[in-house]
Amino acid sequence: MMEVSPARHDSAYWRSYGDAWRWPAAALAAGFALGFALLVWTDARRIVPDEVGLGVETWAQPASYLGRRINAWRLEDYSTVYDIEAPASSGEVLWVGNSQLHAINQLNRKRDQVAPFHASSALGQPVYCLSLPNANVQEHLATLHWAMTRRPVRYLVLPMVFDKLRNDGLRPGFERLASPALSARLATRPQGKRLEGELADLQRAAKATGTGTNSQTPLAQLSMSAVLHEVSLQEVSERALEDGLASRWGLWQRRPLLWSTVLNDAYVFRNWLLGIKATSKRPMLPVPFENNMAAFDELLDVAAAEGIAVLVYIAPIRQDVEPPYIMAEYRPWKAAVARNIAGRQAKGGAKLAFADLDQLVPAGLWGTADDSHDIDFMHFQGKGHEILGGKVAQLLQDLGVGAPAQAGTNANAVVGR
């Protein structure tokens, strides 16, 4: 006969509410009800993650030139904008960057266009712009490689934004760009190889969460993969349940946005608690800085090897308010970037240009600078975009891009927040 476990008499084993279960049960039920009320409340004030970092005065602005969309600030739109089917010109220009290129402060929807549009107009050819919020140089390197797998890039415009060198690696979502061709390109150099590893990690994570390539795979095909042990039965069932719920229940579908809202609340709370403001000085982080500068070097090497002419510029920052940079870090960095370019220019080879544009946009063309909200150091008004677009076009012409053309041929820009 089986020995009865002595632990049966252990209270930890048998912990229970016993007969007094009604109030705990009511509390549990009320907890579920309140929890869903909390979700509905969060849903009512949910944020759009891509836009929340722009600030209260700033809007992202799509741009089109000659009937074609020329800018994208979400990875899922990259393929549409940098379309493999579209005719490529011998002077194809790619402009990579961060939200400064797609967001306009105090947007006038009828009048304002983003800098890539102005550059396109000035050059008389589309300047394609792939600009992710807070993009770092490692992401620019991966983006250039990805673009090269689709169309030949002849000119690259690369803004260097000091603040973004605090960010490291590739963000989730980059796995959307993954392909064997991209992996093969990345694997040829050290920084690219590191990024290839990150891309593989992102693919694995996306597969596990059902947000990666699997999420586009038809359920029937996924089921067949399970039979072949390529995916687990759990992945198939999870996809079926997730798809079923998401198609019938909007709140379920919007869960990622709700969670982003909660994280944003936590971020705001942290800043309030620690007294962090937009003007707070942000010390550079050594490892992301080194990785980004190594990626910058490698990007220039890749460009030289591929015969791509590169325009590197220090991005504009507002000058009427003390910037959040530590100047003892910022100034030497600018000098180092300039020295790097000068050294490469001295060696000859591929075409390279450098411009320090950090004072390009005058003080009056930025956002409101009072205590009513956080000061925006990154995004300027429509006029500022015009100045930047014109300046970049001029520098590209100096590098050999096309000829000046008539401005204002586009009327296809879509206005949106």
Next chain:
Amino acid sequence: MLFNSLTYLVFLLALAPLVVFGPKWLRNGVLLFGSLTFYAFWRIDFTGLVVFTAFVDWFGARRIAASTSVTVRRAWLALSVVMNLSVLCFFKYFKFAVGSGLSLAHLLGLEVQLTDGFRTFLDTIVLPLGISFYTFHSLSYVFDVYRGVVAPVPRFRDFLTYVMFWTQLVAGPILRTAQVVPQLVDYRRPSRGEVVYGLEEIVQGLFKKLVIADQLAPLIDYGYSLPAGKLGTLDVWVLAFGFGFQIYFDFSGYSQIALGSARIMGFHFPPNFNWPYLASSPREFWRRWHISLSSWIRDYLYVPLLGGGFQKRAIGGTVSAFDAELGGRPVSEFRRTAALFATWFIMGLWHGANWTFALWGLWHAGLIFGHRLIEPLSGRLPEWVRRAGGWAVTLPLVMLGWVFFRAQTVPDALQMIATAFDVTRLPTRVIRENTYLIAFVLTAGMLVAGAAARTARAARQTIPDWLRYPLQAGVTAVMVAGVFMTLRQAKSFIYFQF
């Protein structure tokens, strides 16, 4: 199947009522079928391996019980042990052994090359989910039958249900036959109070896993992905504490879901965690952390290594005392120390096929040994000084030990440990800034929550119902909302890899 998935919630919702309200034949069938299905959702083909090893152990145990010949009994025991350990070693340690052999050959100046065919063969070896856990379940049964602590289970179906019961199959708790089979044979429906309690456990477990551990993971992963030589002193300590909390919330969350799932069906298993980071000595830590494993290791490894043989003791329960199992038999200090280090070396390797895990085990052996040395001195101190001081020393040392557990390589781990005590690297900060803040908040939160928990029982008596239950509802609301927003197959539980 992962607990933190929609699939599991649907699975549990569908099967639990059948178990609770169904007739005996249906209940037994559902428990076994459900457990097989649960495992098959990971890989159908490996389900056969679990059934095979369980059958050999069940059959072997019957032969052991039926025989009076010592030779025959030992032969069947040996067969079972060899079979279990062979399967475990092949799937879990073969690649590791080959890799270590190659490294050793390289050190000796021999260049050994693997053929492409052999490399391909190595790549095909997949670690079966939960193999370390179900092997221990099954082995402990054979040992217990051999030593006469339990009678053999008559029906293979009951034994297979014990080994494969989904609430304990892939990551524990490691239960003994006597803790499970009597409950299967002599089933008792759960009371309403137990169901409420079980549901609370599931919600809490999911919250710990999804909202705390999984959100902490990217910060910790990033820190450990950086070159070890670039980290600063504070970085190492923050990463050590950060991973300590991540693995605690991950694994204790898993255990709570497991226990809660069992509880709502009327099964009671012992808790696996009991505020481990409030321990005031390394030994106390192991009475509070992964309790079912430490008691298993004590009963089936440490005590036999001490020469105590198998004890006439059915249930591990908590590790009441590592050394109190010898029935007064004198043991030399050398043997005691050797057994301690050997046990922890094996315990480390059980967690993973990497020398980093072995070092983690030895780190804990060192802590316990060190505590043993200073115990006579600390015992003279006032109780509160001993406890507070013990906690202040134990917590950072246990946390620092996690560096071995999480680092990718031994050199990385050693470099990090050295940096932890290198004051010249105090000003260096390279990990994400939020990591410092979160590690601080979690440490402070643990202290506050620990103090609250210590007085919780008293509080339950003193807090009036009109305040207690609204508070309980509020906490549940936050947990439910958090779980709703984050529920997905984001990350499998850390202990699944073992």
